[in-house]
Amino acid sequence: MRVSRLMLVTLRDSPADAEIISHKLLIRGGFIKRVSGGIYAYMPLMWRVLKKITAIVQEEMDAKGALQTLLPQLHPSELWIKSGRWKGYTAGEGIMFHLKDRQGKEIGLGPTHEEVITKITGEMLNSYKQLPINIYQIQTKFRDEIRPRFGLMRSREFIMKDAYSFHSCEKDLKQTYEEMNDAYKRIFSRSGLKTVAVDADSGAIGGAASQEFMVTAEAGEDLLLISSDGKYAANQEKAISIPQEAIPLKHEKSFILETPNQKTIEDLCTKNKFNPSQIVKVLLFLAILENGEKQPILISIRGDQELNEVKLANVLGTFLEQPILDIRPITKDQSDAEKLSDIPFGYIGPDLKDSVLNNTNSWNKNFIRLADYTASKLENFICGSNAINKHRCSIDWNELGGIPKVSDLRKAIAGDKSIHDSTKIIRECRGIEVGHIFQLGQKYSRALNSNFTNEKGLLESFWMGCYGIGISRMAQAAIEQNHDEEGIKWPISIAPFEIIVIIANIQNELQKKLGEAVYKKLLDYGLDVLLDDRDERAGVKFKDSDLIGIPWRLVIGRDASSGKVEIRKRSRKESEVLEVEAAIEKISEDIFSERKLFERKPL
RNA sequence: CGGGGCGUGGCGCAGUUUGGUAGCGCGGGUGCUUUGGGAGCACUAGGUCGCAGGUUCGAAUCCUGUCGCCCCGACCA
Numbered sequence: 001m002r003v004s005r006l007m008l009v010t011l012r013d014s015p016a017d018a019e020i021i022s023h024k025l026l027i028r029g030g031f032i033k034r035v036s037g038g039i040y041a042y043m044p045l046m047w048r049v050l051k052k053i054t055a056i057v058q059e060e061m062d063a064k065g066a067l068q069t070l071l072p073q074l075h076p077s078e079l080w081i082k083s084g085r086w087k088g089y090t091a092g093e094g095i096m097f098h099l100k101d102r103q104g105k106e107i108g109l110g111p112t113h114e115e116v117i118t119k120i121t122g123e124m125l126n127s128y129k130q131l132p133i134n135i136y137q138i139q140t141k142f143r144d145e146i147r148p149r150f151g152l153m154r155s156r157e158f159i160m161k162d163a164y165s166f167h168s169c170e171k172d173l174k175q176t177y178e179e180m181n182d183a184y185k186r187i188f189s190r191s192g193l194k195t196v197a198v199d200a201d202s203g204a205i206g207g208a209a210s211q212e213f214m215v216t217a218e219a220g221e222d223l224l225l226i227s228s229d230g231k232y233a234a235n236q237e238k239a240i241s242i243p244q245e246a247i248p249l250k251h252e253k254s255f256i257l258e259t260p261n262q263k264t265i266e267d268l269c270t271k272n273k274f275n276p277s278q279i280v281k282v283l284l285f286l287a288i289l290e291n292g293e294k295q296p297i298l299i300s301i302r303g304d305q306e307l308n309e310v311k312l313a314n315v316l317g318t319f320l321e322q323p324i325l326d327i328r329p330i331t332k333d334q335s336d337a338e339k340l341s342d343i344p345f346g347y348i349g350p351d352l353k354d355s356v357l358n359n360t361n362s363w364n365k366n367f368i369r370l371a372d373y374t375a376s377k378l379e380n381f382i383c384g385s386n387a388i389n390k391h392r393c394s395i396d397w398n399e400l401g402g403i404p405k406v407s408d409l410r411k412a413i414a415g416d417k418s419i420h421d422s423t424k425i426i427r428e429c430r431g432i433e434v435g436h437i438f439q440l441g442q443k444y445s446r447a448l449n450s451n452f453t454n455e456k457g458l459l460e461s462f463w464m465g466c467y468g469i470g471i472s473r474m475a476q477a478a479i480e481q482n483h484d485e486e487g488i489k490w491p492i493s494i495a496p497f498e499i500i501v502i503i504a505n506i507q508n509e510l511q512k513k514l515g516e517a518v519y520k521k522l523l524d525y526g527l528d529v530l531l532d533d534r535d536e537r538a539g540v541k542f543k544d545s546d547l548i549g550i551p552w553r554l555v556i557g558r559d560a561s562s563g564k565v566e567i568r569k570r571s572r573k574e575s576e577v578l579e580v581e582a583a584i585e586k587i588s589e590d591i592f593s594e595r596k597l598f599e600r601k602p603l
Numbered sequence: 604c605g606g607g608g609c610g611u612g613g614c615g616c617a618g619u620u621u622g623g624u625a626g627c628g629c630g631g632g633u634g635c636u637u638u639g640g641g642a643g644c645a646c647u648a649g650g651u652c653g654c655a656g657g658u659u660c661g662a663a664u665c666c667u668g669u670c671g672c673c674c675c676g677a678c679c680a
Binding site (some may be wrong): 147307345348505541542544566 | 604609613614615616629630637638640641642672674677679680
């Protein structure tokens with residue numbers, strides 16, 4: 001390909017709406033073009049990158065015996081109603097685009113394909129003899145993100161590889177899950193990405209075990225917690241750890257302490273010389289349930305700890321045996337709107353009476369009371385008295401009428417001890433989620449009545465797994481990990497081209513001739529070559545080649561008359577001047593050996 | 604959804620406070636010079652100032668509405 005024909009439009013200035021480096025570089029290099037909020041066109045250079053990533057993904061999936069298909073993007077609502085996800089995905093802050101067709105039938109634009117695939121396989125597969133099956137597609141997905149941002153990192157239309165496996169038993173599912181785990185490690189390492197696999201919350205997809213593959217990068221939206229020996233790694237949403245010990249409170253007879261205007265843990269501690277770990281703080285939340293009920297929740301947690309809302313939603317969902325559509329703190333405005341004048345914000349105790357809810361007409365009239373184990377373990381503590389400007393000191397759970405239902409609700413944080421080995425300390429870093437694998441179990445197959453006949457001749461629901469990779473996100477994450485002040489440094493396995501040949505001065509016949517010859521020769525070698533044949537000053541071409549991040553550069557310039565050219569690797573500072581033939585040999589050898597490094601390894 | 608900010612040529616911005624008929628840099632075109640790290644000079648094209656109303660002799664500027672985009676938040680009791 002010739003740069004003169006490439007539709008290469010690079011920008012000197014960063015666009016005002018780009019925040020992170022990878023987004024800026026993608027725009028400046030002309031890789032993507034914004035069409036609307038969270039919606040981008042992939043321009044020719046980008047499409048080459050995406051095709052290279054896709055090829056790696058396909059090779060590794062195919063090697064595991066997975067089958068590629070292409071599923072529809074328009075999904076009838078009844079499938080999603082059956083699986084129980086229609087409401088959660090469309091109502092409120094649901095992320096599913098949906099529309100009505102001319103018959104008035106509701107249709108959703110696929111954000112993920114469990115429903116569709118489960119329906120199809122349920123109809124096509126009937127016997128355990130046909131299992132296991134692992135089926136995948138590489139397809140555009142649609143998600144109406146609450147807040148699209150960072151270019152392709154969180155866009156509303158994006159390319160994803162999603163695979164779904166079907167098994168006759170859980171053991172078989174676990175085996176495929178492990179194989180996918182292996183395939184994913186190969187995919188990311190072949191793509192030149194440094195990733196870490198972490199335990200994850202399975203979120204809206206549901207199911208049992210799940211693992212995320214994270215590209216470690218400062219710009220990542222997820223917080224990861226990793227033990228100092230690397231043996232434990234989890235997304236903060238899911239992470240469990242051993243918190244710091246509480247500092248014991250002096251034992252004495254319980255009493256009421258006047259605490260005027262001390263509504264925060266911080267105020268309470270500085271004014272009375274308490275330690276936050278000696279306090280039980282009580283949080284008031286409102287959960288919106290799938291059946292439409294609005295349920296007030298009272299959560300007790302140790303004062304120095306923070307609540308993990310994902311854990312809270314999971315615990316609550318299990319307890320109530322239905323999905324939680326939304327859960328968030330109750331504000332003063334909300335409680336006023338419900339005419340609940342008696343809630344002593346800042347002074348709430350675990351034993352706040354249900355009677356404060358008497359006036360409400362849209363909420364449930366009793367609290368669900370939960371406690372994090374850091375709070376339940378305290379034997380002697382301080383807490384709100386349910387009366388303004390008063391706290392109770394040296395109180396215990398008996399005096400409060402017992403301990404609420406206990407769960408792990410706290411956020412694990414850096415500095416905690418690891419659960420697998422308490423001598424190992426947890427540290428944190430940020431990550432970009434590029435892959436996620438789940439053991440779904442029978443959640444979808446049961447809901448959608450997707451069955452097979454097992455060895456005993458009995459009808460059984462499929463055991464399912466699902467496995468996603470954000471293809472377009474991967475491309476951007478690669479930049480986040482591989483760039484410098486000048487631009488992108490693509491890993492060679494996913495670079496749009498492997499080498500760029502720059503003719504420094506196209507007016508110079510000698511250079512031009514030599515450049516064309518070198519270009520042809522490299523093409524004949526089977527390399528992905530780009531020839532910069534533009535009538536531009538050399539500096540412009542150097543800047544552009546650095547910006548778009550081609551791994552090798554070969555310059556035909558002032559030494560052309562003596563048959564010499566300059567070569568440089570994008571990842572290095574130094575360049576080298578060699579005879580043409582030697583340069584071609586060196587580069588092709590290097591690229592071939594790099595290709596070997598990144599090519600499929602035998603199982 | 605709440606708060607804040609911004610919409611002026613392809614991109615980055617000034618002009619808006621104090622109304623007087625639109626400007627700078629980059630980019631584009633032509634010519635000459637230059638030619639290994641985003642060249643210089645000259646000429647040139649390109650904008651109903653997001654959109655719709657209103658106020659006014661006159662609106663990018665003031666008012667109302669609307670659309671779009673960006674950031675923060677939607678947890679710290």
